[in-house]
Amino acid sequence: MSSVFAQKNEHHRYDDSISALNKEIKELIEIQDYEEAISALEKILVFYERANDSIGVAKSNYKLGFYNKKLDNYELAFKFYNDSFKIYSSLKDSIQAGRRLMEMSNIQRTLGDYIGSENIAIDALKYLEGTTDYKNIAGTYHSIAISKKEREDLNGAEEWNKKTLNLLKDTIIKKKIGKSNIITFLNTKANIQVKKQNYTEALQQYSALVKDTIIKNNNLQIARIKDNLGFAKWLNDSLDSESILLMKEALILRQRMDNVQGLIAGNVHLAKYYSSSDITKAIEYANAALENSKKLKNPISKIEALELLRSLKSRLNQRVDEEFDLYVSSTNQLKALQNKNRNIYEVTKYDFDKKEKENLKLASDNAQKDLQISKSQNQNLLLGFGILLVSLISIIVYYIQKQKARQKLKLSQLKERYQTETRLSKKVHDEVGNDIFYLMTQLENDPSLLEKNGLKLLDGLQNIYSKARDISREYTDIDTGDAFPEELLSLLNSFGNKEIKIITKQLEPTFWTPIDADLKSEVFRIVQELLTNMKKHSEASVAAVTFKKEARKLMIQYSDNGVGVGDEKLTLKSVENRIQVLKGVLTLDAQPDEGLQVSIIIPI
Structure with a gap:
């Protein structure tokens, strides 16, 4: 009795500790103190691991991945997402497993590993497609579209963007995906057209988005669309006076929101705009992009700003030693991050593929057992096999006659057809006709065989049917379409x-x-x-x-x-x-x- 009482007390202490930590985490998140929230989450993870609570461990790993990503700790975020994925996959929770892979794909895309991102996204769809998690299915399609765009596979990017937008045709699905995501997908559609230099189509898309009520009160999206619209206008016509006004208006909006990622993109656009008319001003904007990129732990934004800054300074014969050293260190840091994350997932995928092979072998062993059982059962009727057999032989005979009727083909084709018919006729005679004759002879000599050895005769008809079917299939056209x-x-x-x-x-x-x-x-x-x-x-x-x-x-x-x-x-x-x-x-x-x-x- 005392032992049971001690266990209950231990369980209560465990629940109280988890509850207290969750309350603390909620308060920390409200004030955006993510580092302390992560520290508390790590304590919760230890509790769940000691209790062998798989779902609790999976959820804690997911939250640790989420908040580490908030702090741009991409390697840790990827690792925690991967650990969460492994547990959800083993629990056969397809939706949660697919979501973790989608989040891992997004991290690799953020780090510029577009091939790795695309491969993980494809794996995510194996879990998500067929479920009702349309928001994350759309998000995964979108991730693939972006990766293909960045790799200059613009037709592929357009195809995956269309797959994303096709989901919006269903009103219920559209509601689940959400307005903000819809804006992002439509913005990407226009971005792809800019890459393809289809500026007219891109400008129409951006302009429609700016006017659409769907974007109302979403300043983050408004700034993004206006900046893209202004940049596209400049690319289409360098004398378009409205282009610079739109880009500067977007930059002011982003400054008010302290949207660091948006400020990097906006300053890069303005630097490119002034690169042909005022290099000094272009360098100012490129420097602003670089300073903002230093606030993030993602080297790819820093590399883009440095490439632009080095190019502009070189045109003025200014020294770029400092920029070059920072460029090299940032590039090395980025490659290290990409490779570490790739290695984490490759090990996981190897383990899963190995397990899949083991499951296939187990299925094969079970199938053998089923075969031993099925050998003692026969539920097919003799008459049914006879009708099927006659039907198949009729098809073969019809095919031969039809082939003989075509006599206006070229000599080489006629010769080939003759050889085919000869081979087919011989097969029908040797493999099907002889078996039927043998079976008929047995029945003629001893009619009682039908009652005595019905199953054996049934096996004989089964073999004849299989041969006729195989011959028919060997000479039948193959449907290579849908x-x-x-x-x-x-x-x-x-x-x-x-x-x-x-x-x-x-x-x-x-x-x-x-x-x-x-x-x-x-x-x-x-x-x-x-x-x-x-x-x-x-x-x-x-x-x-x-x-x-x-x-x-x-x-x-x-x-x-x-x-x-x-x-x-x-x-x-x-x-x-x-x-x-x-x-x-x-x-x-x-x-x-x-x-x-x-x-x-x-x-x-």
Whole structure:
């Protein structure tokens, strides 16, 4: 009894401590004392870790990331977000895991690591898409659009910006995303047009935003739009008198709000404006941008101001030694920050990929157990198989007749078609016709077989059906459009039956969209040949086929648990030829009684 009482007292003390610290943090945040708030949060994190409270630890890590970012402590913020992501992902909380990745993507983008930011954002969408968290889905689309814009992939930036804006067509989703975010997305749309030098379209967008009631009372956004509008007007027409008025009006607004990031951008724009008419004044604005950038711990703003200042001073033959030294140190600091954060996430991603492979193996083992159970069950009807078989053979015969009717093609095409028909006819005769004749002979000689060995006859019809289906599929056109994922999945499913389990991994809906139609067709044939080889030679009960994209490469992984063979006996010459034409790489791993593993990498 005393032990239970002691535990209750300990629990109460624990709750009281957490409650007191949370109250303290709230008061500190109200006065924007983020450093003390972080110190209190670290104490709460220790409490949750001792109590093995995973959700409490995940939330504390998130808050530590948030407030460290407020102080421009980007490395710590990234680390805490990453720790929070790992916990939420293990808890299968897709929305929270996706949000942490989006925040990590934003940090890398802020640090100028646009490729790293884009890769993390793509990973975030794997968690967010399919949920109702439209605000963060839109934010992730936007992050990708910005990264592509900064990397000068302007068509890609425009495409992702359109994906963002398309979400606004739904009134309910638009309300969830919020007015301020909508302004940002529309401003980005205009910024992309400026980069593409489509100034007329950009000016129309900026002007519409300035007049729109959506921007009312939002001085931060008003200053940003007016500054961008003025700069775009100057780029479009250097004699436009309104351009300088708009940029200076925006700068005054930002000074009143002490908007440091906005002051950097505004001063840079004004320095560029005066660079062709008054270099001395341009240098003043560039110096102002540099001084403001020193208030932030983000080196990228400092580097941009230094590059501009060095260029302007050089035109006046002024010494730039101090600026050069600061530029070098800032660049080194930025690269170190980018690499540290990249390494943090790469380790996490490696661990997650490793776990995913282990789960795939576990799924394969479970599938084998299911196969053993399914062998004792047969719920298909003999009549159903017979009807399907006749239908498929009719399709094949119709195809042959249709091919013979086309006699006005070129000689080379006729010859090729003749060879195809001969091969197809022989397959129908040898593989389907002979099996049907053998089955009919058995029934004719002993009609009682239907009652005695119904299941065995059913297995015979199943095999005939599979052969007819495979022949039909081998000579059927492939849909490489929007229906390709279903076409490929249908192929995989067609090789599965009660004897063979085919395993694959679900892909995101847009996985195949950017891939060329010809390459899709080749991928289809490669997979078909791998599975055909498996079915004919491997004696496998489980085969796994997975697809992955990485660094402009398509990776196909195939494995089965068949008998395995030596490399010299593999019947994959056709696959090798296709891979060679595609300038890809094929790796085989096959040992007797150890199954077959095939790794294919194709550039896309």
